[in-house]
Amino acid sequence: DVHTRPRVFSVWERYRHRQAHWFVECIAETMGVFFYVYAGVGSTAGFVIGNLSNESISSVLQIGFAYAFGILFALITCGSTSGGHFNPAVTICQVIFRGFPIKKACRYIVFQILGAFLAGLLVYVQWRVNIRATEAVLHTEGKWDAVMFTPQGLAGIFALYAPAGSNLGQVLLNEFVCDFLIGLVIWSCMDPTNFLVPPSAGPWIVSFSYAMCIWGYSPVGLSTNTARDLGTRLAVMAIWGTPAAGGSYAAIAALTNIPATILAACFH
């Protein structure tokens, strides 16, 4: 005869099942963030090292394209599993406007930052020979202290630093306007009534909104994404220690995009 299992077992099983699903979703968020950070930071590495060693390896144009296609691949490969946030600001907007559960949102954000952190470390390891060689040149030229933790320095490959002479108001504004415009494009592409954007075109358009901002505004300092900025900043601190943290600019760069994206969602 059939005798029922103690209730605790099925609770446990259901919990584990939910856990597994959560875990797959979180891995998808991690992979997605990993994808575009890996794509973009790789080209940035070429740009910074190329400039420091007078070689032409990369360009702002190339960095923009690399991020754009990285975001496209993130949306294509992982978007359908996790919903394709890949950005704490988008996750927070989903909590506010579409009732996304807060607990899940927190997990998403942690795993997004993890993805950026892992990508940052991997890019460092893959470019290590070139980074070390360039660092050695900076040391012998006595420029290491002045250049290292600036947008043109090697740590600037991974994390954003305040450009020389910039004030925080300007940095805040730069960040805010770009993130607002990106947010506007994202919400327009997610709008199912927008007949100019079929589902298959949305990821392309969202991706290139980042490229556009990188082309025009990365030279004056741009972060656009808390996960990307915080994750790679942790990676860079793991490599070069606390001087790589970047001060109050770091906090602004890491957080401005959140209210900007929320405002764009409201405006739309």
Added chain:
Amino acid sequence: DVHTRPRVFSVWERYRHRQAHWFVECIAETMGVFFYVYAGVGSTAGFVIGNLSNESISSVLQIGFAYAFGILFALITCGSTSGGHFNPAVTICQVIFRGFPIKKACRYIVFQILGAFLAGLLVYVQWRVNIRATEAVLHTEGKWDAVMFTPQGLAGIFALYAPAGSNLGQVLLNEFVCDFLIGLVIWSCMDPTNFLVPPSAGPWIVSFSYAMCIWGYSPVGLSTNTARDLGTRLAVMAIWGTPAAGGSYAAIAALTNIPATILAACFH
């Protein structure tokens, strides 16, 4: 019992309702123009400042891509609200060929110029540290007067100036041919019988027609859009005063695209 409201109230209400709708449409036109001017002028800022300081930040190729995607985002985000003119010449063509109301057209044009003006000011503020630094270098090198209000100078980021040695006939022709070709592409993409251009591809193709003209003909002086040119020229005059106006070339650059677009519409 129901007693009817005085007629004046409902007239007023209807008027206000129409006003609000007009206002939303005008904001959409402003946002659209803002989008592509912001995108394009940001990359132009990088190009001009990079050339003056011997850094490689941007390129004509990048400026073309930036404008193209800016126009794409304008059409995607604001096109369905306002009809997606974003260009006084297109608005005037709609008046002539499709019975668009003249009063509304005037509002559209004013708000288009406003969008370009706001974008110009914002780009200035976001790039101010770099612009000021480059201006200081020009002053110390004694080049400020000679370079500032030329296509290679800092004011050339925002407004178009006559290239050295060019005559107005050539500028007129350059402007006219490019605008005619862009107009031809626009009318082809808006033609619903054109099976090579599904609705979702139209914005992409129109956007890249601007990029093509920028790549080939911006080095000899190109405006393509009265709103863009007049709006950013006003912005640049608000920043550097009347010497930034640019003389008779300004008038030609600002207005040539209108007859060219009309002619393209006829030709099509």
Added chain:
Amino acid sequence: DVHTRPRVFSVWERYRHRQAHWFVECIAETMGVFFYVYAGVGSTAGFVIGNLSNESISSVLQIGFAYAFGILFALITCGSTSGGHFNPAVTICQVIFRGFPIKKACRYIVFQILGAFLAGLLVYVQWRVNIRATEAVLHTEGKWDAVMFTPQGLAGIFALYAPAGSNLGQVLLNEFVCDFLIGLVIWSCMDPTNFLVPPSAGPWIVSFSYAMCIWGYSPVGLSTNTARDLGTRLAVMAIWGTPAAGGSYAAIAALTNIPATILAACFH
């Protein structure tokens, strides 16, 4: 009572009607060739003049993109009117494989060459100030005779010249392989059973096949299209006289693409 018109009238009318239709088709071919020659040669002008004056205006990458989008616009705006040949080799293939009338083909080819000729002249006029200034510099440096009619010289903007040291076999091979691959892409995109290429994607893919060949093989001398080459060569001879003709290399460049395209059609 109705009395029938003399037969000669209706024959004449039908003839005129056919004429008008032919004329519209031929104008479409002219416009199409004009479009991509204008797009591509404009960027080439920036590249050649930029290299001669040590400015960074254009690049091989940009020339490739410019031609690609020029071809796209040609197909979009004029393709549905005339069938979108824009290339004598394609017209000849249509005669051989799809029974396109020979008389009509001859007209098409003449009007294709006319389009390239007009585009070449217009580009010259629009860039004239810069071309004249660069010519003056070449004269004062005594380099005019050595550089002018080479791929790096000002005439090289419009027509193709044999690169220094190249032999005709190599040029022939370069031309042939590129044109064969472009032809293969064209016939694949025109194949209605190819489910990877919907009608709206075909023009994009064909366009970028030219870009790919320009990126990889234009530095060693590439023409790809008899109309483009012959038309702009006539333009350049109208400007600088017979030394601009370019010798036996000219004949090869102008004609190799025809057998290559035919072979690609067979292969497919």
Added chain:
Amino acid sequence: DVHTRPRVFSVWERYRHRQAHWFVECIAETMGVFFYVYAGVGSTAGFVIGNLSNESISSVLQIGFAYAFGILFALITCGSTSGGHFNPAVTICQVIFRGFPIKKACRYIVFQILGAFLAGLLVYVQWRVNIRATEAVLHTEGKWDAVMFTPQGLAGIFALYAPAGSNLGQVLLNEFVCDFLIGLVIWSCMDPTNFLVPPSAGPWIVSFSYAMCIWGYSPVGLSTNTARDLGTRLAVMAIWGTPAAGGSYAAIAALTNIPATILAACFH
């Protein structure tokens, strides 16, 4: 009366028929690999020769675009005939996960390598004048031995060499991560349940996944494809002899992508 043919005849006929079909499929694989190797290596030739002679002909950005469109054309023209592997790693995955016959897989791989070999030889012949001229300069400057068989040398156009100072672990990791990500994109695009990727968009997205890896990671040494690497390495050895083989790095570059692609298929 009908008398039956000896059985040997029909066996032979069926064999020949199968042979012919196999042969067409194998030619399609050869052509496909030829397409993207020809596209990419041509732009690489411009980049390497341009750098050695201080001319700006190509860039890492351009090489990425060239490979991307080369892969797109391969998929468009030959994909429907042979299944569009063009990569031994994809063929091996098809054997493991989708029951692709092993014998056929071996033929595919041989013909893939043949395609890359032919493309390598053709690129050499088409660029020979420029390659010889650059080699002569390297000889007179006494740099030939030091530069020739490095990523910056002329043999580096065709085959991959270990960058100076790199260790094999780093090269292995670089190769593995890139190939894993490309594999992930390929399997996502082949997944028919992925509504973000219609069949016509798949080839574009797969193509640009290679571009992204080239932009970010080719400066530290990237092969991504056994056929491409082995085929062009054989071509380069046919040209410059055994010193062009490249040692243990060659083996790693040529084979790492296979387990990486398999792992990506598992992960997906």
